[in-house]
Amino acid sequence: MKFKGTAFRYGRDIDTDVIIPARYLNTSDPSELAKHCLEDSDTSFVQRVKPGDIIVAEENFGCGSSREHAPVAIKAAGVSVVVAKSFARIFYRNAINIGLPILECPQAVDAIKDGDVVSVDADSGTVQDETTGQTFSAQPFPPFIQEIINEGGLVNRAKRIMAQKAQEA
16 A cells, blocks of 8 residues: 655644534535545645645544544545554544554654655555655554555455355355
């Protein structure tokens, strides 16, 4: 899994209410959620983000409520991967479950500036700030998590496995 895009830099404790405000939780439609991603903290995010762009954030990204809407909104907005110093545990799992790659790489977060071009190889755990030429190492995903992300999330993976078993029966 390789990604390349412009970095959108955020601070610490970006909670799920900031990622997708509660007033928009009357829908689970990804395209509707994407329209409001981060709007309370970055009013121009949805106008500026392009498919493949990357969120870079400080500690505790995705803290707050356990709503799955938050990683769905990020992914649907076009973000290819989130790199942070740390993630709230429930957000981490929700992101993997819906197929949004996320990597913890504090050194990269310290170096990457808003607007830098960043490439990420999630298979090897390499994060490169192409603007500065600096390269950083993160822990790559184990193969089963890579498989979940490659298949677009846990539900898609489960459907594939069930279909395979049905064919074998």
